[in-house]
Amino acid sequence: MTFTLDEIYETARMILFEKLDIRTTTLGINIKDCVHSNFHTFQDRVYRKIVRYGKILTKEAKQIEIKYGIPIINKRVSLTPVSMVMETHATPEKFKRMAKTIDTAAEESGIDYIGGFGALVHKGITKAEETLLTSLPEVISSTKRICSFLNAGNTNSGINVDAVNMIGKILLEIAQRTKNGSGCARFVVFVNAPEDNPFMAGAFHGPGEPDTSLNIGISGPGVVRNVVEKNPKSDLTQLSEIIKRTVFKITRAGELIGRELAKNMGVPFGIVDISLAPTPAPGDSVAEIIEAFGIERIGAPGSTFAIALLMDAVKKGGAMASGNVGGLSGTFIPVSEDAGMAKAVGKGALTIEKIEAFTAVCSVGLDMVAIPGDTPAEIINAIIADILAIGIINNKTTAVRIIPVPGKKAGDVVSFGGLLGSMPVIQVKNFSSSRFLKRGGRFPSPLIALRN
Amino acid sequence: MNKELIFITVIGKDRKGIVAKISGYLYRKNINIEDIMQKIVNNYFVMAMLVDIKDAKCSLEKISKDLATLGREMNLTIQVQHENIFKMMHRI
Structure with a gap:
């Protein structure tokens, strides 16, 4: 043998x-070629293209699984x-109708989430993009599968603070219209958003991508935790090496x-995203890896250091395994989706400020974090601005997916259902920065952008 | 010559008739056994069979489902995987 x-x-x-x-197989589809002056024709083309490719994806993925x-x-x-293709049809009513079309097409083809209902506004915002943003509470609450994103900044352009200042109010409205605010789980605000990220809710098919592209996310927090537990006496260099070897293997499987899936579907293969993505299932937790390192509870002093070591090893193993590592490839800390993280919030070990600190090393930002429902819009905007600043200054992707849960206070447990998990609502400091953010304008591109 | 090789991994408590039942099924489906290995790993009975399904009378999907059912009957976990995944994960 x-x-x-x-x-x-x-x-x-x-x-x-x-x-x-394989946590996700995400097919990016260009819909620029669907645009038509007749809105019905435009909708019809979008619908047909999604259903055609969506059905191929679900069919071929099943064969590969077997x-x-x-x-x-x-x-x-x-x-x-979607904002890009809707420029000539940019009314709230048409955004709502297009959302319905896309949602129905996803349902028809067996797709659980469909991303891209968003905009790139890092330097400024067009009228169409603004209309899309303000229509989001209606769009999210009237659909089941639509995911939305906003790229509000990048290292080369700085941060569009005027756009950031719109978000808090929109999130509070989405929260009011959906059960426990769970609609907010379908909206992410980024800086330096990757055009080939396969993970929802922030996936979109960037303007620099080909007609179609298959991107995949592979994940095995349980596999990593297991090798860490089996090596309780390894020093940190050895620990890094062990994780690296394991991640190499799982990334090869992903590659x-x-x-093969891309080949069978007749579409180009895009990237493998090596992010460690947890689920609420027992043993599928990033927090538990950190705790297996020897940290009592994630959030304790030393956790930022531990998570930096973990992701550095993951990236080294993944990068050697595939020539196509891309997307986010950091660690996700979707707090409600990771039972260990949610538990640490309940125990008072993990705070919003500590999650912010993780973002500075290798995490993607604040993800699936439930905050009190009465948090003022301007404080939500300020929380977002903090995370985005870490992204542009450190030349990396950062993102915020935050849920102001209506009627809930810090410490109340909220459940979002299924894979979205549950968590105690996290404490937010209620001191205002609104006078600062209300100045508006743009955070200029940082010095790091001047690299020529 | 073009073989289509898959690995059948059997994990569980050791008992009589495991090899007999699985190889009987494979024979009925015209599947050739190329190699068999077994040992105890971490208190589990682990067996791996390398088989060629080129001339099999049914699809890989059917083989996979049938063996899963057979596994449930014998209180064993049976995993069917194309050999390429092992090549990718364990060989550079």
């Missing part, structure tokens, strides 16, 4: 007992930023699945 029994068992064990899976015995958890689609 060309493999040892230990090697075969290792692969089988990762999938069967440690929850290694062939390799590895679960593909989510099959998703990301679109060209194989992605390439």
Whole structure:
């Protein structure tokens, strides 16, 4: 036999007992070619294109699952930023109708989330983009599958603070219209948003992408935790090496699945996103990896250091395994979706400020964080601005997906249902920065942008 | 010559008749066993069979489902995977 029994068992064990899976296969679809002056024709073209490709994706993904015995958890689609294709049809009513079309097409093709209903406004905002943003409470609350994003800044342009100042009010409105504010889980604000991110809610098919592109996210926090637990005495250099080797293997599996799925679908293969993405399932937690390192509870002093070490090793292993590592490739800390993180909030170990500190090293930002429903819009905007500043100054992607839960105070437990998990509402400092942010304008591009 | 090789991994408590039942099923489906390995790993009975499904009478999907059912009957976990995943994960 060309493999040892230990090697075969290792692969089988990762999938069967440690929850290694392909977290998402996301097909990016260009819809610029669907634009038409007749809105009905435009809607029809968008609908047909999504359904045609969506059905191929769900069918072929199932075949690959069978062939390799590895679960593909989510099959998703990301679109060209919808604001771009709606410039000549930019009324609130038409945005709502287009959202309905896209939502129905996703349902028809067996896609659970469809991304791209958003805009790139890092330097300034067009009338159409503003209309899309203000129509979001209606769009999100009247659909089930639509995900929205806003790129409010990048290192080369700075941060569009006028756009950031709009978000708090929009999130509070979405929260009012959806159960426990869960609609806010379908909106992310970014800086330096990648055009090929496969993970929702922030996935979109960037303007620099080809007609279609298949991007995949592979994830195995349970696999990493297991090797950490098996090596309790390794020093940090050895620990990094062990994680690196493990991540190499799981990324190789992702590369194989992605390439073969793209080939079978007849579309170009895009990237493998190596982010460690948790789920609420027992053992599928990033917090538990950090705790296996020897930290009592995530959020304790030393956690930022630990998470930096973890992700550095993940990136080294992943980068060697695939020539196509891309997307976000950081660690996700979607607090409500990670049982260990949610528990740490409940115990008072993990605070919003500590999650912000994680963002400075390798996390993508504040993700699935429930805050009190009476948090004023301007404080939400200020929380977002803090995370975005870390992104542009450090030349990395950062993002905020925050949920002001109506009627809930800090400490109240809220459940968002299914994979969105549950968590105690986190404490937010109620001191205002509104006089500062109300100045508006643009945070100029930082010095780091001048690299020529 | 063009073989289509898959690995069947069987994990669980050791008992009589595991090899007999699985190999009987494979014979009925015209699947050739190329190699078999087994040992105890972390208190589990682990067996890996390398089989060629080129001339199989049914699809990989059917084989996979049938073996999963067979596994449930014998209180074993049976995983069916194309050999390419092992090549990618364990060989550079």
